[in-house]
Amino acid sequence: xxxxxxxxxxxxxxxxxxxxxxxxxxxxxxxxxxxxxxxxxxxxxxxxxxxxxxxxxxxxxxxxxxxxxxxxxxxxxxxxxxxxxxxxxxxxxxxxxxxxxxxxxxxxxxxxxxxxxxxxxxxxxxxxxxxxxxxxxxxxxxxxxxxxxxxxxxxxxxxxxxxxxxxxxxxxxxxxxxxxxxxxxxxxxxxxxxxxxxxxxxxxxxxxxxxxxxxxxxxxxxxxxxxxxxxxxxxxxxxxxxxxxxxxxxxxxxxxxxxxxxxxxxxxxxxxxxxxxxxxxxxxxxxxxxx
Numbered sequence: 160x161x162x163x164x165x166x167x168x169x170x171x172x173x174x175x176x177x178x179x180x181x182x183x184x185x186x187x188x189x190x191x192x193x194x195x196x197x198x199x200x201x202x203x204x205x206x207x208x209x210x211x212x213x214x215x216x217x218x219x220x221x222x223x224x225x226x227x228x229x230x231x232x233x234x235x236x237x238x239x240x241x242x243x244x245x246x247x248x249x250x251x252x253x254x255x256x257x258x259x260x261x262x263x264x265x266x267x268x269x270x271x272x273x274x275x276x277x278x279x280x281x282x283x284x285x286x287x288x289x290x291x292x293x294x295x296x297x298x299x300x301x302x303x304x305x306x307x308x309x310x311x312x313x314x315x316x317x318x319x320x321x322x323x324x325x326x327x328x329x330x331x332x333x334x335x336x337x338x339x340x341x342x343x344x345x346x347x348x349x350x351x352x353x354x355x356x357x358x359x360x361x362x363x364x365x366x367x368x369x370x371x372x373x374x375x376x377x378x379x380x381x382x383x384x385x386x387x388x389x390x391x392x393x394x395x396x397x398x399x400x401x402x403x404x405x406x407x408x409x410x411x412x413x414x415x416x417x418x419x420x421x422x423x424x425x426x427x428x429x430x431x432x433x434x435x436x437x438x439x440x441x442x443x444x445x446x447x448x449x450x
Contacts, residue, residue, distance in 0.1 A: 161223065163188050163309055163341045164209060168217035171204050171365075178204040179215070180365035185243055188308075189338040191355055194345045195435055196362035202345045205362065206313055209343070210239060222308055235265070240299060240305035240315045248287035252280055252297060259301050270334050271304035277326055291318050303335055310335065312344040316351075324348070328355060353431035363439050377428040381417050382437075383410045389423040394422070400437035411437040 171179040179201045186192050196202045207213040211226030211233060219226060224233045235278040258265045275282075278296050286294060295318050302310075316324040327363070332355060336342065346352055353373075361369035371379065376424065385393045385408045394401075396419065398410035411429055420426050429437060439450065 161188075162186060162220070163222060164343070165220045166218065167307045169205075169208065169219050171208060171213060172214045172216075177365045180206065181217070182362075182365070182367050184360060184367055186341060186343065186358070186372050188341055189336075190316040190357045191336070191342045192358040192360060193342070193349070193352060193356045193431065194343060194360045194362065195349060195431070195437065196345075200362045201365040202362055203313065204365075206311060206343075206345070210234075210237065210311060236308045237311065238305040238309070239311045239313075240302045241313050246286045246294060246298060248285065250286050251282070252284050252286075255297065255301060256282075256287075259304070263305055265306045266301075267304050267306055268302075271300040273334070274300040274303060274330055277330075278323075292320065292323065295319055296323065303330060306335075306340075308340055310340065312342065312346075314346055315344065316346070316348070320442045324351060326351065331355075349432040349435060350430070356431065359431055360393075361435060361438055369434075369438055373431070376431075376434065379413060380429055380434060381412045381415060381421045382427050382429040382433060383412065383421055383424050384408075384427075385410060385424040393420070393423045400440070402437075 160244050162185040164184075166185070167183045169179060169182040182205065194202055204213065208215045208219060209221055210274060211221075214227060214369070221233055222236050226233055233255065236302035250258075256268055256271060259271070260268050275297070278293065278300075280293050280297060286297070289297065295316070299315060315326055317328070328351070344352065356373050359369060359376075360367055383393060383398070384404070387407065390408055390425065392439060393408075393410050396412060396415055398412050400411040402409050407424075411434070417426050
């Protein structure tokens with residue numbers, strides 16, 4: 160199966176600093192991949208490289224095309240929603256729909272219309288008359304209606320309320336996704352999307368620190384809520400992270416047998432959000448105390 164995105168040794172430097180440092184990964188068709196990292200970790204730079212918006216070093220193929228050399232052809236098969244939706248303030252909603260229908264062969268107006276029916280946006284309203292949340296909703300409707308092979312979402316629901324965010328992701332699954340389409344999404348609202356993700360990429364200081372399928376996380380990682388009298392024994396098994404919750408210690412382990420951990424407390428599979436915190440903010444554990 161041909162990869163939708165294939166990166167090998169991908170790097171990007173700004174003034175001598177590596178925003179993306181020797182990154183290698185692949186994304187298969189039909190996957191929903193969460194690109195998760197802190198502010199400044201390299202997410203936006205990586206997305207820009209994938210979209211052909213910035214030069215880079217190394218090898219990168221998106222839908223079989225070189226983003227730098229074949230960007231025009233690539234953008235016929237890619238849709239992108241940025242965290243700041245910018246639309247002309249004089250434009251009416253109906254005109255935006257007409258415009259997209261006229262310029263993009265892959266735009267399916269009924270999809271946009273169905274999404275807008277779930278909002279309070281009127282077709283004769285101008286963009287300047289819409290709230291920030293409504294402008295974002297309109298932008299989402301326009302881009303989701305492009306039947307692209309790759310959809311790149313950079314904080315797509317920023318500024319939207321909880322109900323609208325959930326409606327957006329429901330629409331994403333029901334009207335967009337199939338086995339041939341792929342989504343790459345960045346968000347700080349990890350808890351809201353982890354149930355739809357198939358894969359995660361954690362990025363920190365320009366490097367991929369975790370590349371995994373969601374279905375394999377339970378085999379690889381274990382979270383342990385330790386019985387107080389078993390803390391020393393649990394630490395001896397070398398967790399890579401420790402934190403306090405509800406007065407008890409929570410330790411996170413990689414590739415440690417659950418049976419051994421179950422004797423020391425309550426075991427569970429960490430959520431993506433828990434794993435992100437544990438992976439990117441590890442604690443140093445030494446001689447029975449945190450340092």
